[in-house]
Amino acid sequence: MATTPSATALSREAKRSARRIFAPVAEPTAREDATSIGEVREAAMGCRRCPLWRNATQTVFGEGPENAEVVFVGEQPGDQEDLAGKPFVGPAGRMFDSTLDGAEIDRRKVYVTNAVKHFKFEPRGKRRIHSKPNAGEVRACRWWMDKELDLIKPSLAVALGSTAAQSLLGKAVPVLKMRGGVIEREDGLRVFITIHPSLILRIREPADKDAERARFLKDMRKVKQLMAA
Helix, strand or coil, rough: CCCCCHHHHHHHHHHHHHHHCCCCCCCCCCCCCCHHHHHHHHHHHCCCCCCCHHHCCCCCCCCCCCCCCCEEEEECCCHHHHHCCCCCCCCHHHHHHHHHHHHCHHHHCEEEEEEECCCCCCEEEEEECCCCCCHHHHHHHHHHHHHHHHHHHHCCCECCCCCHHHHCCCCCCCHHHHHHCCECCCCCEEEECCCHHHHHHHHHHHHHHHHHHHHHHHHHHHHHHHHHC
């Protein structure tokens, strides 16, 4: 005759299962003496600094020349970026590219990355809907952002939206109020504040969308001027 496990035995098994599931995972980190973005990117592929890696397809690291004069920082990879493993390749990326073209900024000569390197989302049926990273996730991923900036040593960083500004400046910034302005960090890095191009895509009224796109183009032309300064 089969016996039924006691409540105590079930409790012990539940605790063991919880320890297996939530056991801490070693954090892969780039060596302090890493000399290239390639080394840091390789280390980031196994990042476990926050829980976002569990559901994302892969780490989406920055890309661009290691001697780039300007670094553009977005919020996080979206659905298409998560699948492709490259930043700014989805709808917002195409908006970004076309605006850079309008401002005569060659994307091949700039470095593009995100404040958070894993896609955070909520599943809705077959779709994965973007979810804004929280302060803890931004803080955890800032370790990688600092590595990128240390190696590239740009003269200018462009914060595309509030999450990027928070990552670059270490505090919340009122983006719409500060838009078009430059904040200089203690280390001398200039940070230009603007919106994320995804904001333009969310505007439904065609006239309003065109006006916002024109403002974003104006911001990118300011960036072009700052690059020459």
